[in-house]
Amino acid sequence: MAKINTIAELKKLREDLLGAAQAKAGKPLVNVSLATCSVASGGRDVLAAMQAEATALGLDVEFMQSGCMTVCFAEPTVEVTLPGKDPVTFGYLDAEKAKILVQKYIKDGELIDGVIPVGYERIVL
Amino acid sequence: MAEKKQLRIATRNSGFIDPENIDSYIAAGGYLGLAKCLGEMTPEAVIDLMKASGIRGRGGAGFPTGVKWGFAAKYASDTKYVVCNADEGDPGAFMDRAILEGDPHSVLEAMAIGAYAIGGNKGTIYIRAEYPMAIDRLKIAIEQAEAKGVIGKNIMGSDFSFDLDIKYGAGAFVCGEETALINSMEGNRGEPYTKPPFPAEAGYWDKPTIVNNVETLASIPAIIVKGAEWFNGIGTETSKGTKVFALAGKINNVGLIEVPMGITLQEVIMEVGGGVRNGKKFKAVQTGGPSGGALTYKDLDVKIDYESLVACQSMMGSGGMIVMDEDDCMVAIAKFFVEFTMEETCGKCTPCRIGSKRIYEALDKITMGQGSLEDIEKLKLLSVAIKDTALCGLGQTMPNPVLSTMRVFEDEYTAHVVDKKCPAGVCSDLLEFIVVDEKCVGCTLCARVCPVDCIGGKVKEVHVIDQAACIKCGACLDKCKFDAIIKQ
Numbered sequence: 001m002a003k004i005n006t007i008a009e010l011k012k013l014r015e016d017l018l019g020a021a022q023a024k025a026g027k028p029l030v031n032v033s034l035a036t037c038s039v040a041s042g043g044r045d046v047l048a049a050m051q052a053e054a055t056a057l058g059l060d061v062e063f064m065q066s067g068c069m070t071v072c073f074a075e076p077t078v079e080v081t082l083p084g085k086d087p088v089t090f091g092y093l094d095a096e097k098a099k100i101l102v103q104k105y106i107k108d109g110e111l112i113d114g115v116i117p118v119g120y121e122r123i124v125l
Numbered sequence: 126m127a128e129k130k131q132l133r134i135a136t137r138n139s140g141f142i143d144p145e146n147i148d149s150y151i152a153a154g155g156y157l158g159l160a161k162c163l164g165e166m167t168p169e170a171v172i173d174l175m176k177a178s179g180i181r182g183r184g185g186a187g188f189p190t191g192v193k194w195g196f197a198a199k200y201a202s203d204t205k206y207v208v209c210n211a212d213e214g215d216p217g218a219f220m221d222r223a224i225l226e227g228d229p230h231s232v233l234e235a236m237a238i239g240a241y242a243i244g245g246n247k248g249t250i251y252i253r254a255e256y257p258m259a260i261d262r263l264k265i266a267i268e269q270a271e272a273k274g275v276i277g278k279n280i281m282g283s284d285f286s287f288d289l290d291i292k293y294g295a296g297a298f299v300c301g302e303e304t305a306l307i308n309s310m311e312g313n314r315g316e317p318y319t320k321p322p323f324p325a326e327a328g329y330w331d332k333p334t335i336v337n338n339v340e341t342l343a344s345i346p347a348i349i350v351k352g353a354e355w356f357n358g359i360g361t362e363t364s365k366g367t368k369v370f371a372l373a374g375k376i377n378n379v380g381l382i383e384v385p386m387g388i389t390l391q392e393v394i395m396e397v398g399g400g401v402r403n404g405k406k407f408k409a410v411q412t413g414g415p416s417g418g419a420l421t422y423k424d425l426d427v428k429i430d431y432e433s434l435v436a437c438q439s440m441m442g443s444g445g446m447i448v449m450d451e452d453d454c455m456v457a458i459a460k461f462f463v464e465f466t467m468e469e470t471c472g473k474c475t476p477c478r479i480g481s482k483r484i485y486e487a488l489d490k491i492t493m494g495q496g497s498l499e500d501i502e503k504l505k506l507l508s509v510a511i512k513d514t515a516l517c518g519l520g521q522t523m524p525n526p527v528l529s530t531m532r533v534f535e536d537e538y539t540a541h542v543v544d545k546k547c548p549a550g551v552c553s554d555l556l557e558f559i560v561v562d563e564k565c566v567g568c569t570l571c572a573r574v575c576p577v578d579c580i581g582g583k584v585k586e587v588h589v590i591d592q593a594a595c596i597k598c599g600a601c602l603d604k605c606k607f608d609a610i611i612k613q
Binding site: 010014070124 | 131156223224258
């Protein structure tokens with residue numbers, strides 16, 4: 001990992017990272033909540049099921065893990081960002097529902113049950 | 126849910142970035158706050174900005190963070206420490222764990238900012254060993270931050286250096302108190318000591334030390350980047366910014382919420398929290414864990430900030446909110462929390478060690494129907510005396526659950542000692558299970574499930590419960606298909 005030697009390098013790195021993320025924006029992005037609680041309620045199974053299903057359907061999907069999505073009542077949860085669309089968070093998943101999520105929403109853009117409304121404003125630096 | 130009641134500052138990245146990849150944090154504006162401090166601000170300016178923002182400690186009593194930093198900056202020393210208090214111990218509170226698991230770098234960055242401000246160069250995170258995933262992610266974060274050069278020697282080409290390590294706690298509630306925490310970090314018994322000297326003067330290894338809570342720290346990079354005026358424009362006159370609460374108990378949307386200070390209890394419970402489970406009536410919410418107290422259905426219009434919670438005999442604490450409905454007995458709840466502190470008291474000072482035991486015994490007596498009005502008076506007197514005399518925050522706040530429940534539910538206490546009844550139907554010693562003659566069809570199911578064989582009656586005849594032998598387990602009530610058994 002290259003060291004950041006100046007403040008200008010930090011800012012440059014950020015721009016580069018944002019640019020790289022932009023370059024990937026043509027692909028669906030699946031963000032799986034994997035904090036202690038999400039893992040305990042089956043988050044890893046959901047991730048594995050979605051990866052397997054995406055491969056089976058030949059879909060090019062980017063997967064990432066994150067921490068707590070703050071909606072414990074709906075764990076396991078994943079956030080799906082389709083190209084050109086706002087992120088949508090789906091909750092109450094299990095391996096079976098996760099497969100359906102890939103088949104319906106990621107493949108065809110068709111919403112399924114379990115959408116968690118966005119009740120917050122997030123501060124972005 | 127009403128739209129956008131929540132504002133996420135401390136939890137701005139949790140659930141959005143990959144906590145095991147520093148690039149993910151940097152892309153989200155990570156380490157820009159530290160860069161701004163190192164590149165554009167003197168340590169004094171950082172402290173002034175913190176003071177102007179109005180941020181207060183998110184872990185307990187709400188001491189102004191900038192003032193704390195200012196004290197530590199004043200003392201000259203070759204070494205000064207920044208300690209992150211990640212000893213989250215309130216039953217039902219898990220916001221610190223969520224932040225550490227979801228956004229560990231925000232805490233590291235803030236610790237470096239704190240060290241720069243006070244003229245220190247060492248940091249320690251004190252975390253419970255029972256948070257393995259948070260520890261793993263912190264370790265990864267520290268490793269990556271060192272590799273990237275945002276922690277370590279001559280950070281980003283400046284002459285500021287900062288090193289970090291992690292200390293593990295064994296999970297004692299009292300170690301969340303800063304002096305007990307420092308004792309524990311030094312390898313001593315986790316007992317608090319009398320202040321002064323305050324840690325800012327002589328703390329960890331007798332060096333000037335600032336101890337800050339995880340949530341406080343996580344907010345700091347945002348405050349530095351967006352400025353004091355932005356932050357103090359959110360919240361109330363005396364409580365600025367947002368607070369993370371962990372909603373638990375009988376509420377629909379169990380989870381973490383981050384809301385501006387000054388939001389009403391009504392909005393938190395009914396809107397953000399989605400209301401009480403199963404359509405039951407809201408009765409009370411325990412805020413601040415065992416050190417806090419109950420806000421009740423009468424307090425729904427209370428604006429949540431540090432001062433108004435104290436006015437209700439509660440406190441902000443770390444932000445646990447345990448919601449209770451009409452089926453919860455307030456005396457039993459107070460007993461539950463006092464039992465917790467009784468077990469967690471370190472035993473150093475008498476008011477806390479013996480006082481907690483006496484309070485617990487009095488509450489136990491009341492829930493068993495053996496209390497008197499005199500006991501209630503004694504309980505009040507004792508509670509106030511402990512508040513005034515205990516050594517540390519744990520003891521001083523331990524009677525809060527009793528005082529705050531008495532504030533609104535004294536009638537429930539009275540019902541337990543005068544009528545020998547538990548209005549919520551929780552305290553089993555005060556309950557009677559009775560067969561409703563008109564509904565009983567004589568199926569014998571209750572008699573068969575009764576573990577002490579105290580239900581008599583022939584097939585197709587009304588059954589009778591022998592009250593003297595009944596152990597009030599409720600097995601018959603659960604099994605009866607005809608609603609022919611009631612408890613009262």
